[in-house]
Amino acid sequence: MLDKPTRDPVAATVDQADLKYMSGFGNDFETESLPGALPQGQNSPQKCAYGLYAEQLSGSPFTAPRGTNERSWLYRIRPSVKHNGRFSAIDRPHWKTAPCLNDHSLALGQLRWDPVPMPKDATDFISGMRTITTAGDVMTQTGMASHVYVCNADMVDDYFFNADGELLIVPESGTLRIFTELGIMDVEPLEIALIPRGMMFKVSILEPGIEGGARGYVCENYGAKFTLPDRGPIGANCLANPRDFKTPVAAYEDKETPCRVQIKWCGQFHETDIGHSPLDVVAWHGNYTPFKYDLRTFSPVGAILFDHPDPSIFTVLTAPTDEAGTANVDFVIFPPRWMVAEHTFRPPWYHRNIMSEFMGLICGQYDAKEKGFVPGGMSLHNMMLAHGPDAFGFDKASNAELGPQKLDGTMAFMFETRFPQQLTRFAAELESLQDDYLDCWSGLERKFDGTPEGRK
Numbered sequence: 001m002l003d004k005p006t007r008d009p010v011a012a013t014v015d016q017a018d019l020k021y022m023s024g025f026g027n028d029f030e031t032e033s034l035p036g037a038l039p040q041g042q043n044s045p046q047k048c049a050y051g052l053y054a055e056q057l058s059g060s061p062f063t064a065p066r067g068t069n070e071r072s073w074l075y076r077i078r079p080s081v082k083h084n085g086r087f088s089a090i091d092r093p094h095w096k097t098a099p100c101l102n103d104h105s106l107a108l109g110q111l112r113w114d115p116v117p118m119p120k121d122a123t124d125f126i127s128g129m130r131t132i133t134t135a136g137d138v139m140t141q142t143g144m145a146s147h148v149y150v151c152n153a154d155m156v157d158d159y160f161f162n163a164d165g166e167l168l169i170v171p172e173s174g175t176l177r178i179f180t181e182l183g184i185m186d187v188e189p190l191e192i193a194l195i196p197r198g199m200m201f202k203v204s205i206l207e208p209g210i211e212g213g214a215r216g217y218v219c220e221n222y223g224a225k226f227t228l229p230d231r232g233p234i235g236a237n238c239l240a241n242p243r244d245f246k247t248p249v250a251a252y253e254d255k256e257t258p259c260r261v262q263i264k265w266c267g268q269f270h271e272t273d274i275g276h277s278p279l280d281v282v283a284w285h286g287n288y289t290p291f292k293y294d295l296r297t298f299s300p301v302g303a304i305l306f307d308h309p310d311p312s313i314f315t316v317l318t319a320p321t322d323e324a325g326t327a328n329v330d331f332v333i334f335p336p337r338w339m340v341a342e343h344t345f346r347p348p349w350y351h352r353n354i355m356s357e358f359m360g361l362i363c364g365q366y367d368a369k370e371k372g373f374v375p376g377g378m379s380l381h382n383m384m385l386a387h388g389p390d391a392f393g394f395d396k397a398s399n400a401e402l403g404p405q406k407l408d409g410t411m412a413f414m415f416e417t418r419f420p421q422q423l424t425r426f427a428a429e430l431e432s433l434q435d436d437y438l439d440c441w442s443g444l445e446r447k448f449d450g451t452p453e454g455r456k
Contacts, residue, residue: 008154008204019186021246021292025228031183031250032075032283043073052282053079057181059196059225059288070225072286074181077254083200083278084261087270092127096424097164097267098134098143098222104428110385111423114432115376118211122153125176125203126160126262129218133358133380133421136328138164138222138267143419144319144329145220146358148378152213155202157257159278162197163265165222168317168331169193170413172362172376174214175207178290181281183248185292189216189362190411192316192331193292194226200261200278201290215376217360219415223328226317234301240316244297247289253277295362295411300337306344311414326418327355334366334412339405346405347397350388356421357381357414364410368393372440379437383420391443 022029032038037052039045044054052075059070116130128151136143144165169176175188180201187193188207195201205214228240255277262271298316302308311332319328339346347368359366359379366373370392373379381387389397427433448454 008156008202019184020249021185022249023243023246025242025245025291026287027247028285028287029247029289030283030285033250033252034282037075037283038285039075048075050282052076055079057198057286057288059198070286070288072182072284072288074281075283076181077252077280077282078276080278083274084272085274087263087272090262090269090271092129092264092269094131094426095129095147095264095269096131096134096145096426097138097264098136098145098422099138100131100134100422100424102422104423104425106423106428108382108385110379110381110387110437112373112379112434112437113377113427113430114374114434115210115215116148116150116430116432118150118213118215119152123151123213124153124155124158125149125151125214126155126158127151130426131424132378132427133423135356135417135419135421136222141165141222142321142328143222144415144417145222146378146415146421147218147220148215149218150213150215151203151205152208152211154204157259158262159200159202159259160262160264161200162195162220163263164197164267165220166197166225167195168219168221168226169195169216170218170360170362171214171216172209172360173216174205174209176214176216177204177206178202179204179251179253179279180248180290181279182284182289183251185246185248185290187292190296191292191294193290194317195290196225196288199290202279210376217378217413217415219329219331221319221329223319223321226319226329226331229312229315229318229330238299238301239313240293240298245291245293247291250281250283252282253279295333295335298333298335300335302337303341303344306341308341308344308346311348321418327416328419329415329417330355332414332416334410336406336408336410339407342402344402345397346400346402347389347393350386352384352386353381354383355416355418356383357387357416358421359412359414362411362413364408366410366412367407369440370396372434372437377432380421380423390440394444
C-alpha cells in the first residue's frame with residue numbers, strides 16, 4: 001500500500017511557463033528578484049539593500065586560473081551559517097561513495113538490468129537515490145558514482161547539498177522541479193540538469209511519470225567540474241553549443257517553518273534542523289551556477305562517406321583530468337541522427353576499452369541492442385570487458401540495404417570514466433538484473449572461410 005505522497009505547495013505556485021533562464025555555458029551572470037537588490041560596482045557593500053547579507057560561494061580555489069575560477073556572490077535573507085545547527089549523523093543505506101569495494105558475490109562480467117522498481121512507500125528524490133556503481137576515491141576528489149533515482153514524493157521542508165561532488169541529473173520518466181539557491185529549473189525527460197558541488201536544493205515532481213512518480217539517472221562527479229569538450233578539427237560549432245545551456249534567474253523562498261537540511265560529506269550523511277527555508281537568495285551574480293540543457297539541441301556530426309568516428313564524437317560534457325584527453329568522466333549521448341555511410345557496418349563496432357561504461361536508455365531503442373535494453377534500464381561494461389552488438393543486431397546490420405536511414409525516436413547515454421566502476425551490493429542483488437544478458441552474443445557463430453571463395 002503506497003503511503004500518501006507529499007506535495008510541495010510552494011514549488012507548485014510558480015507556473016512552468018513563467019520560469020525564465022539565462023543563456024550560455026560558463027558565463028558570468030547577474031540576476032535579482034527585487035529591484036536594486038544586486039549591488040553595483042562592488043561585491044560586499046557595508047550595508048546591502050533590503051537588509052540582505054552578502055556571501056560568496058566558491059566552486060574553485062581562490063587562485064585558480066581565470067578560465068577555471070568559479071564563484072558566485074549571493075545576497076540572501078540569512079547567511080549560510082544560519083542554515084545549520086548541530087549536525088547529527090543519518091543513514092542513507094542505498095547511496096554509496098567510492099571507494100566502495102565489492103561487498104557481494106556476483107562474478108565479474110558484462111551486466112544489464114531492467115528498470116529499478118518504483119518504491120511502494122512515500123519516497124523523495126534524496127531517499128530514492130540508489131547507487132549502482134562507484135569509481136575512484138572521494139577523499140582525493142577523483143572518480144564518480146552512477147545512481148538511479150526513484151521517487152514519488154516532494155521534498156517540502158527538506159533541503160540537501162552535496163559536498164562530495166556535482167550532480168548531473170538525467171530524467172527518464174516524470175518532470176522534476178529543482179529549486180536551488182540560485183533559482184528554479186523544470187527538467188523533463190530528454191533534458192538534463194546540473195547542480196554544483198555544495199549548492200542547496202530541493203526537488204519536487206512537477207509532472208508524474210511511471211506509476212505516479214519519477215525515475216532517472218544521476219552521475220555524481222567527484223572530480224573536476226563538467227565542462228564542454230574541445231571540438232578540435234570540428235571547429236566552433238555543432239555538438240553541444242554553449243547558447244543552449246540555461247541557467248535559472250534568481251528566485252527565493254521566504255518561509256518561516258521547521259525545515260531540515262541534509263548534507264553528504266566524504267560519503268557520510270548528516271542532518272540539522274532549522275526554522276526557515278535556506279533557499280533565501282534574493283539576488284546573485286557570478287559563474288558558479290546550476291544549469292539545464294535540452295539533449296534535443298545537440299548537433300551530432302559523423303561520417304558522410306564510410307566508417308564512423310569513435311563514440312567520443314557524441315560527448316556532451318566532460319570532466320577532465322591532468323592527463324590530456326583522458327576524462328575523469330564523460331557524459332555521452334546517442335541521439336537521433338542520419339546514417340549514410342557506404343559499405344560500412346553502421347552500429348557500434350565490437351570493442352574493448354580502457355574506459356568503463358555505464359549506459360542508460362531514456363527512450364526508444366539503442367541501435368546496438370535489438371532486445372532486452374529498455375527505457376529505464378542500464379548496462380555496465382567495465383574496462384577491457386568486450387561488448388558490442390547482439391547477434392540479431394549484427395546479422396541485421398551486416399545484410400541491410402545501405403541507403404540513407406534516419407535513426408529516430410531514441411536517446412541513450414553513457415557515464416564513461418577512466419576508473420573501474422565497482423558494483424554495489426544493491427545493484428548485484430537487484431531483482432531486475434538480467435541473468436541471461438550474455439546470451440545476446442551466443443548466436444554469433446563462426447563464419448570464417450579461408451578459401452578463395454571466402455574473400456567474396
